[in-house]
Amino acid sequence: MDPDIPFSRPRLTGREPELVAEVLRSPRWSGDGEMTRRAARLLERSLGGGRALLTSSCTDALEMAALLLDLGPGDEVVVPAFTFVTTASAFALRGVKLVFVDIRPDTLCLDERQLARAVTKRTRAIVPVHYAGVACAMNEITEIAAPVGASVVEDNAHGLFATWRGRPLGSLGRLATQSFHDTKNITCGEGGALIVNDPTLVERAEVVRDKGTNRARFFRGEVDKYTWVALGSSFLPSELTAAVLVAQLEAAEQIQSARQRVWATYATGLASWAERHGVTLPIIPSDCVHPAHMFYLVMPDLERRTAMLAHLRTRRIHAVFHYQPLHLSELARQWGGRPGDLPVTERIADTLIRLPLYPDLEHGDQARVLDAVTSFIP
Template sequence: MTAEYIPFNRPYSTGKEMVYAAETQRNYHLSGDGPFTKRCHRWIEEHTGCAKALLTHSCTSALDMAALLLDFERGDEVIMPSYTFVSTANAFVLRNAVPVFVDIREDTLNLDERLIEEAITTRTRAIVPVHYAGVSCEMDSIIAIARRHGLRIVEDAAQGIMAGYKNRALGSIGDLGSFSFHETKNIISGEGGSLLVRDAEFAQRAEILREKGTDRGRFFRGEVDKYTWQDVGSSFLPNEVTAAFLWAQLEEAQRITSERLAIWRRYHETLQPLEQQGLLRRPIVPTDCQHNGHMYYVLLAPEIDRQLVLDGLKQNGIGAVFHYVPLHSSPAGQRYGRAHGELALTTSLSQRLVRLPVWFGLSESQQQRVCETLTALVKR
């Protein structure tokens, strides 16, 4: 009998998503910024402490807005890790800035804050920390560096909703932040994201950029008698059906996070013997970081062939994957950005990483099968 397939990801539904989506039709409001969008904005603002939250089509769109808000000039530089999704760099390249790729830390796989300062030049304008796996970068150090050099901080917290650093919500610590609600994330709307604005100085302009460069939001609040083209911008707001789906998820955010953390802890406990035997390394979460169970990955010992392990998991009906191909090694990364140093850890760690299935509803027996299969493969 063939074992049941265990997918890498399975989008979770609370059961209310379609109920709320139908409500948007009854409200006769399907375009953006309706009642559900406003509820989502309030929830994000209240749960993160940011001055303003704005839903977007995706985290990519939120990063695009952040780059627009910072008014880059051609050749300005932005420091970021190479071990990240392409959107982190694309947003700034589209605004004529140059990504400067810095190596990652061995423990968290986050941007190594100790290497940032030596990468700063007269053209540096911003630092983009990426909170990998929902585990925070060392933000106090990054903030101190930014202040010393007059730089902006844009947090890529795509994986970071319901996670924190010293009990401050990720995405709300820097000048600007971004969330993703893609179906592979903890809280989802299929596609979707949010821009988080910490300081009021950016809030009004962010709203204008999101509404095609117009002050339409002020018009609907009765603050102006008509709305007109005020600035550059685009249509960054999602439709109300997407917001309704998201609202059903946000209502259950604590329960979803608790379930994912329980899954994360079961993996962590079960795989401890393999770490003790030197066959792999488990994730490391610094004491200042409150993570959200977004991802469980292992770093295989250097002598183990990752592709054989991935193939073996697949053959046994388990969906496991590697993650990013470092941007500095990509054709576009070499064309539009530059590496600061050799990025040796970025290269070596990215080649050893395996992500295991994590999704709401993953059973203990399914996890046990994943761990037993992984154990057999790495011991082979």
Template sequence: MLPTIPFNKPYLSGPETRYIEDAVRSGKISGDGVFTKRCHQFFEQQLGFAKVLLTTSCTDALEMAAILLNLQPGDEVIVPSFTFVSTPNAFVLRGAKIVFADSTAENPNIDVASLEGLITDRTRAIVPVHYAGIACDMDAIQAVADRHGLAVVEDAAQAIDSYYKGKTLGTLSDLAAFSFHETKNIISGEGGMLAINNPLYAQRAEIIREKGTNRSSFFRGEVDKYGWVDIGSSFLPSDIIAAFLWAQLEHLEDIQTQRKAIWSRYYEAFASLVPLGVGLPVIPAYATNNGHMFYLVTRSLAERGALIDYLKQQQILPVFHYLSLHKSLFYAAQHDGRELTWSDHYTDCLVRLPLYYELTPDLQQRVIDGVLAFYAQQ
């Protein structure tokens, strides 16, 4: 029997467990230890972020961003409907009303052309999601935000080592949130990061992350004692998580080279499906590919279901992705009734193929052969 090809397999670069042991032996495994500081320095010095703070998840980073924006009940935040629930939920927790935007025909990223029509006198922020690590048109989004005095928060959960016009994604807005979940390129099991590019948010972000206290200032010797000075929560990860992450960051180039090679083999293999009406990922000229995800866009919901079932019979485990949040059980009644055609299209037709570091050429060829065999019989 053929071995099962999973959708994802977490990758150990080598020193993860040794670094975790080093963290334990250091006598400090709570937050902001040696490995956390190494990770912070990497992102700030190597990738150009003004300031970063590791968090326990991308969800927490988004929730910190929502607190930093001082949102009030009734304020509006524009979010794509085709995204994970964490994106809007962070702002709903602050009392904001979510105004959902559609995706584009080109790819699942936010439809920038629709933004002007969604803005009211209650709008406070736009939250673009760099789907599959492919950049949204940030110049156009920032221009809209500047015209209306809005904040921009990048949901860069999938966008490590991806760029917009040569600039690192997550550096192009006031705030940005990253994920190091086990399904991402660089992982720590669970884990995330808030990037703070507007210095006005930097000090308060530290306070919010430390349960609303000025504890970070105390440890830097800036105050002689620390106390409760703001709202916040326990967003600070253990240094054990940072130790795992640091091992991954040391091997970022190798991991990315491998993932992008796998992505490229898929893209070349499936070029023959495009004339049939099957969609492949589209990367605009201003964006780069970080090898996070490879997906196909089938011609119908029924076709996608049949493709997934066919591959599962071959011991290959593809998956679909998000469900349009404007139709969700929780928020449908609060949506304004607009049809979001492309979001629904990707909900019904997008299928993600296995992509992970240890996907060998032989295993990948099984996936490719399975997909091509399915379409050969259509």
């Protein structure tokens, strides 16, 4: 039975068909053409100075980061255990040792207080995930990374248009990654970007993205033929994908204001119910501006989470849980993860619920969600 109210639905801004048709009428459908450049410039405008390289997913961008930092066996990379699989797998693919750390109970971001213990002289990268687009404690993370020479790679899959102390998320690490998967605020179905904030890495990032070749330099007329110059792969999206992204980025203000309205309606409508029933709502520190990517409930326990999800399903509302602890995953257990190691991650994985949030969630439908949630007595 399909839900009446989906968890997520991309907004069709109206410009997508026109821009895709523009590409289809052109002689170039493959990547790194005019639409790719337009999308990248729009992104760069929102991201405060870094160079944006479009990719086919955030996963691609993370894999590019691992290649670009030249990581390999003997190196260590610190990631939160409460994140999407590819935050970790992108680095594991290069043969590094993953070090999982717990998250903060308030923002659900990598807990910087646990970082000092996790970092060694072999740590080459730290990957903070700005959960729900709420910033990690970037000062502390940067201060711990710098003395061991570790690069900070922001996994900013959720955080486009968010800020920390007035600075855009995605501009704070040496590298950052974005996602345009269709549950994200800005989407082209599947898509992503690597944001290169260290100018010394830009040229090699172009090479890594383009199969390890210097074809970008060839197209700019800087070399008279192109060849294989480094390890890379095929990470470029096509111009068709980029065209959808241009349409979405051009409409970012409308998309964001609609999402903010939905987010604020949840926050106001659920505050007193949550307080009465021991449910936690998102906590936004005063130095963070969030991007209305996600509205979640943290239920008192797994039983009540399961019951709430079932209750919403009977009302034909699609709400979802989120990440399972990576240190306890089937693959990562072989590296020694044990239940109880990372208690906040394990509790949040059992208790968090994400509510439907999309720009065209109509007022009446959102009222139905609010009524369904508040009629559940945990």
